[in-house]
Amino acid sequence: MARPTPQEIPALRETARRLRKLDIQMLATAGSGHPGGSLSAADLVTALYFRALNHDPADPQWPGRDRFVLSKGHAVPIVYAALAVAGYFPESQLATLRQLGSPLQGHPDRRRCPGIEACTGSLGQGLSIGVGMALAARWQGAAFRTYVLLSDGETNEGQTWEAAAFAGFHHLDHLTAILDYNKFQLDGAVADVLSMEPMLEKWRAFGWEVRELDGHDMTQIVEALAWATTITTHPTMLIAHTVKGKGVSFMESNNYFHGVAPTAEEAAWALKELDGHGPPPAEFLATVRRGAK
């Protein structure tokens, strides 16, 4: 992967901001969904779709495309935003999220939505599916790479480690997993529910080349994704330290917004903030609900 041009990183940051705004608008319109985990993944998803992935929105079934599996399926609104901006379908379709008949299901559906590669939403399954795709590439002599975005909570699932062991043992070097390590799962902090630390050592012990990075620093993300393509001996894991709800101050590390969509007022303030108007006033913030720490 070529080094990013001086203009590219700011452009990617701007795209990530646009995706976050679409994410908020979609969720507020739908009235349900998962803001926290989609906002934490926004920068990673941006770097994937607008920098790392070799794909063609005009030909979603192109056999040579890189595969992206969103294992943390509940974060799919941010992927829908990326797919729309990339040109898989019109941006106007985002307003149909979660409505009857929409291709934009509450969790990813590969048969209904162009650009979606796997049906996910039952946590722990995506890495196995990605391993199958990476193995298919090897067996078919194809050059495509497979990327899988995991949540920290879903590393609780045993299947994740079955897949990790297989990929490590078989040296699936065309497979890159990215951990959106936002430190929260539904019921609270990962550290309180079931911490999987030491995370880095676990993946390394399973035979992966591992890098840690700031999952909101676009330069670091781009560099880490480029690094992954240079590893030809092992699968690669990018442990991206992120902030749940990143980009909207009153959602950041506020686990209330794990699975509750913003109200119209909350969405309005969130969009203002994403437009650079600073955090909302104290009287509004006093009304914002807070989740378990």
Added chain:
Amino acid sequence: MTAPALQKRLGLATRDAYGQALAELGRRNPKIVVLDADLSSSTRTAMFAKAFPSRFINVGISEANLVGMAGGLAASGLIPFISSFACFLTCKGYDQLRMAVAYPHLPVKVVASHGGISVGEDGVSQQAIEDVALMTSLPGFVVMVPADEHATRALVNAAVDYPGPVYIRTGRPKAPIVHTAETRFEIGKGVVLREGRDVTLAANGLLVWEALAAADALAGDGIQAAVVDVHTIKPLDQALVEAQAKATGAFVVAEEHQVWGGLGSAVAQALARTTPAPVEFVALQDTYAESGTPDALMERYGLTARHLVNAARRVIARK
């Protein structure tokens, strides 16, 4: 009408027939790849592994990952056959069969061995009696239980051409031959093995032979029993069930499965739709089995010809 005397002739176990058919298919179709979870010498995928080592992977003892990987392989244009024991593959891999195979309707071919209680001495943990109920409840899955080596070969071949997910249950012991190499098999079409006018014995798997033996015994009492191999539970052969209901007016459904959610439930549903008729169910009556020889278990749990004969008499009395 007197049928020629039945002769029990043991053929291959259906798992052996699968292993052979799969290795043969591998020669013809380069898209076929095979995954097993450390039971390849028992499921007989080892035959394929030996012939095509570069298209086979033993994933280790990890059924959930096995099924998920198969979804990824199928989504990338390959036709994965995946095998393990039926109890492990369907129970440990169920969420993955649902999300990575059934929901995206991918052409994964699940061929699971050691179906039913004829597994024998290993006991309950290895005896799948719920697999048909589990698999028929997944939308879009074809579910089949072949009776002998001929049926297995034909249905494994048919599974490749079906553009979606397929489940085939194979068995551990040698299976009596009930078909011929010339029998025509089609997914979703039952095979009439014997015509009759008094009762229909509908069965699959090893119970097809028992049904033939039961029909023979019933004929001695002047009862003309039809015998139908309903190898495909889903989609069920509705037309055949209707035709048999009109011809005989009573059914015995026999299977090596829990009575809830198997072939019996499917046939009863089909009958209730259009041609209500009394039915007796020869199956495991909401119980697990135990350790024992296959023959002893089949007798103890009511899955032999003698039990079909009794069920036939009961159901005829209810007409």
